[in-house]
Amino acid sequence: MRIIVEMGHPAHVHHFKNMIWELEKKGHHIKICAxxxxxxxxxxxxxxxNYSVLGVNSGSGLIGKIPLLIESELKMFKIAKKFKPDLFISKGSPVSAHISSLFRKPSISSNDTEHSTFVDSIVFPFMDTILTPACFKRDLGKKQIRYDGYHELAYLHPKYFTPSPEVLNELGLSEDDTFIILRLVSWAASHDIGHHGIQNKLKFVKELEKYGRVLITSEGQLGPEFEKYKIKVSPEKLHDLLYYATLYVGDGGTTAAESAVLGTPSIYVSSLVGTMGNFIExxxxxGLMFxxxxxxTALEKSIELIKNPHVKTEWGEKREQMLKDKIDVTAFMVGFVIGH
Structure with a gap:
């Protein structure tokens, strides 16, 4: 089978990478569009x-993203015409949805964001199947297939992820050190418009710094006052760092869920609280995240958790229970794609 897999965000690379490797082992041909x-x-x-670039995500707001959408659809059309795919896979992308429809080929969307309603409205009518976690709050109708897992387990399940402490050496840290990962997003994504996360960021960082080293990963540009906190390791090592961290706190939802499934105490700060089924579960x-x-309130809870000397042990036990309840998401996706 010939399959186009579209990736529009760093998290998509992680979500699909093991599926792609497994499919390639079985003789399928994959074309990545990013x-x-x-x-x-x-x-x-x-x-x-190997991949083809569809465009650069430089616009903000719904109107600002229209040129990228047009450019990406034109490029994917040309790629698909040459590659001749049998199937399209994405995480709710209008590009894959529309181009698969033009070529009259089936398409699969992997979705776990309930509040992306506008994008969903221009994607789901063109999709054949929408894969969601069982805890997904919305009923998407007959196209929806639920599975008992989380997107993040497609790459952070122990079968696929073994943390390496080498990243700590790069930052002058040890496994016994107290350090906090802080994630800040740009709030420019279509499903984030009108929402907000951490307020008074510098004050927030200064308070956390009293209890441990603060390391920041940011979606957008930060001012010079944050420069000394920026994580300076290659991006594929971020999950190793999250695994060993004492605490994650931030307005980055994906990183919050990643930390939780890794057994690191996770605090999500956002006006979107209560909208996503995976976070609620x-x-x-x-009890893996707040x-x-x-x-x-988020800062107060952060300090409470940091002060608990047994917090990592407690979260590790909670993680083990969660893993017992959940499926191998990558194996599920591979089986579903082959049988589609």
Whole structure:
């Protein structure tokens, strides 16, 4: 089978990488189409993937993204005409949805973001199948297939991920050190418009710094006052760092979920609290994360967790219970694609 896999965000590289490798082992031919956004291309290079670039994600707001959408659809049309795919796979991309429809080929969307309603409205009518976690809050109708897992387990399940402490040496840290990963997003994604995360960022960082070293990963540009906190390691090592961190806190939803499934205490700060089923389940069923809409409460909880000397052991036990309940998401995706 010949398959186009589209990636528009660094998290998509992680989500699909093991599926691609497994499919290639079974003799299938994969064509990766990627949008140049943050470290997406760096990750693809680090993992040795060949890919075609659809465009650069430089616009903000819905109107600002229209030129990229047009450019990407034109490029994918040309790629598909030459590659002759049997199937398109993406994480809810209108590009794959529209081009697959033009070529009258089936398309699969992997989705876990309930509040991306506008994009979904121009994607789902053209998609054949929408894969979502079982805890996904919306009913998407007959096209929806639910599975008992999380997107993040496609790459952070112990079967596929073994943390390496070498990243700590690069930053002058040890496994016994207290350090906090802080993730800041740009809020420019279509499903983030009108929402907000951490307020008074510098004050937030200064308070956290009293209890451990703060390392920042950011989607957008930060001012010079944050320069000394920026994580200076290659992007494919971020999950190793998250695994060993004492705490994750930030307005980055993907990183919050990643930290939780890795067994690192995770605090998500966003006005979007309560909208996503995976976050609700990770918090209410497994106690692996906390979600707050205000920065003050989030900071107070952060300090409480950092002060707990047994927090990593406690979270490791919670993680083990979660893993017992969930499926091998990569194996599920591979089986579904082959049988589609």
């Amino acid at each position: 949008t140049d956004k943050e470290v997406t291309l760096d990750l693809l290079d680090a993992y040795g993937f 990770l918090e209410e069923k497994y 979600s707050y809409s205000d920065s003050k």
